[in-house]
Amino acid sequence: MPEDRVTTLTSELRAYAEEAGGDVTQEFGPAERLAEQLCAREAAGPSAGSGGPQGESWPGEAAEQWVWTADAFQDRPLLERFGGEGWEVERLDALGRFVCRRDLEHPMRWEYRRETAGFAERAARTEELAPEGWEPCGVWGPLAYFKRPAAALDGPAARIAAPPPPPRKRTWIGPWVYVWIAVSLLAATAAIVWGVSAADFSESGTVPGLLVGAAAGGAAAWLALRSVLRRGAPGGE
Template sequence: MNTEPSTYFDELTDALRGAGVPAEQIASTVAELRGHLADTGTSPEEEFGPAADFAARLGGTVPAAAEPAEKAETWLWTADIYNDRRLLALHGDQGWEVEGLDTLGRFMCRRVPGAALRWEYRRELINGRRRDEALDRLTPEGWEMCGEWMLFAYFKRPKAASEGPAGALDTLPERPGRWLFLSRKGKTLFAVWLLLVVVAVVTTTVGAFDLPPSVAIFAALFGLAGGVIGLKRDATKGCED
């Protein structure tokens, strides 16, 4: 039995390259697998099985008619902090890889038919010194930062790094038709803040509600600040909807 990690991963790389898997994805996957192997102290064949079989499970034996990388699916979607981790886990199991977050906080995802892997994600608070602490703690475990937005950073790694062959993906569910996923609590908070904004706008433009414009504007800003503080508190506690 071949137990040399370098030879094993050379064979795995050749199999994946021959199947048309993008070089960047091969390099990332092999790096994550090497890190996992270093943590377990086992041989690659004991952990993952024969290189050819493992490559097949990772998408290495893709038919010639499989979709090329340039036809990869893309998808933008967003959620609030009360359901983002649950949805990231769900969509990660469907092969969606987060490549970043845009200025609106939407997850920019990509999935290559025929070469998709399952992904796992985690969210970390990064205000103050927490960003460097999170990177120092998670990077050795194979986690890669895939996006930042406001107080949060999101990390990803292929499930093959933690689950071996079980992290491969055999079928791809259809891309969801939605892009906005709000929890019940998220909808309530948004509705309250929107109401405050409407009151402020109506007060300053038509003088309704017998409120001084400055009071209405202050109420809207106070509501926004309160919402941010509440979100930070709930994120620290790890609240879910």
């Protein structure tokens, strides 16, 4: 087994044992036997399935995935709800959706927070939150999302005995978003109509200026509409 892979597996197993509050040997058995099983699993490759030899399972390996999206007014309470159900946000995809996973064997609660920060401020904010156990899990425009396992504060009490099934609903976009887009389109259209009616076409710069303004307004409205529609697209990765 490659040395870097050995280091990674050792760190993962040690972290899991620490979260469980037990000794590594108690959690995974004798080191020699564990090493043999890990080597056999690595040699078998990804096609060997999610279990180890003799059908044994490994911590954090068997997981389910779920993808959902929400507007900025609903994302925080929903993150709190789904984090309490054991869903860990791995990232935000290109459509701005939350890509989540949940450990099937050892589900645990997760906590989330959202920060508004530009690109230059994001690194500093990440460094400030790190001592409290927060780590970045996604960015959407100026919104930066952070997560931490509830076990960091609650220990084994953060485990979930019987997590509920994944929600059937995947999209939480409020009507106000579509109203805002409609108002923006109407405002852009009204500005163009007013500009055309008040323009002095005898000046050479008038027509190009109107065209540029119309294009900019239309592009902004279209980008806003596309952003919301893409965030509300069904399905997942």
